[in-house]
Amino acid sequence: xxxxxxxxxxxxxxxxxxxxxxxxxxxxxxxxxxxxxxxxxxxxxxxxxxxxxxxxxxxxxxxxxxxxxxxxxxxxxxxxxxxxxxxxxxxxxxxxxxxxxxxxxxxxxxxxxxxxxxxxxxxxxxxxxxxxxxxxxxxxxxxxxxxxxxxxxxxxxxxxxxxxxxxxxxxxxxxxxxxxxxxxxxxxxxxxxxxxxxxxxxxxxxxxxxxxxxxxxxxxxxxxxxxxxxxxxxxxxxxxxxxxxxxxxxxx
Numbered sequence: 001x002x003x004x005x006x007x008x009x010x011x012x013x014x015x016x017x018x019x020x021x022x023x024x025x026x027x028x029x030x031x032x033x034x035x036x037x038x039x040x041x042x043x044x045x046x047x048x049x050x051x052x053x054x055x056x057x058x059x060x061x062x063x064x065x066x067x068x069x070x071x072x073x074x075x076x077x078x079x080x081x082x083x084x085x086x087x088x089x090x091x092x093x094x095x096x097x098x099x100x101x102x103x104x105x106x107x108x109x110x111x112x113x114x115x116x117x118x119x120x121x122x123x124x125x126x127x128x129x130x131x132x133x134x135x136x137x138x139x140x141x142x143x144x145x146x147x148x149x150x151x152x153x154x155x156x157x158x159x160x161x162x163x164x165x166x167x168x169x170x171x172x173x174x175x176x177x178x179x180x181x182x183x184x185x186x187x188x189x190x191x192x193x194x195x196x197x198x199x200x201x202x203x204x205x206x207x208x209x210x211x212x213x214x215x216x217x218x219x220x221x222x223x224x225x226x227x228x229x230x231x232x233x234x235x236x237x238x239x240x241x242x243x244x245x246x247x248x249x250x251x252x
Contacts (some may be wrong), residue, residue, distance in 0.1 A: 012102035147201030
């Protein structure tokens with residue numbers, strides 16, 4: 001994979017139905033989207049990071065924040081996110097893509113690198129993903145916390161999905177066309193050492209934002225690139241923090 005250009009695309013928009021504007025909420029004094037991009041940039045195997053948002057007027061402020069922070073921001077269709085990703089991949093000349101979403105402000109560069117190492121080890125796999133708490137326990141994986149989600153695939157594979165996917169669900173969520181067809185697109189899954197799937201670190205609700213903001217406040221003095229093990233150490237030292245968003249935690 002050393003001869004490939006690997007580009008991470010962070011999917012973000014202001015119009016979240018459950019928590020509008022969450023991507024610009026401050027975390028340790030900086031907008032969440034800036035923190036996310038910096039964390040993904042820190043992955044050793046990432047060559048470029050860009051934000052992909054929509055052409056909708058409400059996303060103008062997001063594009064402006066990215067420009068001010070020196071972050072490449074590409075804009076496309078609001079609901080056909082598959083088209084948004086494909087057009088961005090073409091524009092940036094990417095060979096391999098990593099998909100990250102802006103509801104994951106604790107994304108860990110070590111996990112992103114692990115994902116890409118697995119893709120290197122498994123050249124037969126067209127689709128490689130991190131197993132997180134977003135995946136049911138019944139799937140049998142040792143999962144990372146929900147909120148460390150990332151996926152990778154080549155631009156060629158993405159182009160095939162873009163050309164053939166027809167269902168609205170496949171267009172809106174980018175990768176279902178791939179993972180729903182394992183015979184055609186073999187997959188590989190990055191697992192954690194132990195199952196951490198009961199941990200909820202994603203941001204969908206105000207309580208999730210309070211949780212993540214508290215974690216940032218506790219850890220940012222160590223540096224902005226603290227990892228998931230640092231977060232676990234904070235939670236183990238103060239188990240009450242998990243209660244902040246416990247009502248939204250999966251019960252699988």
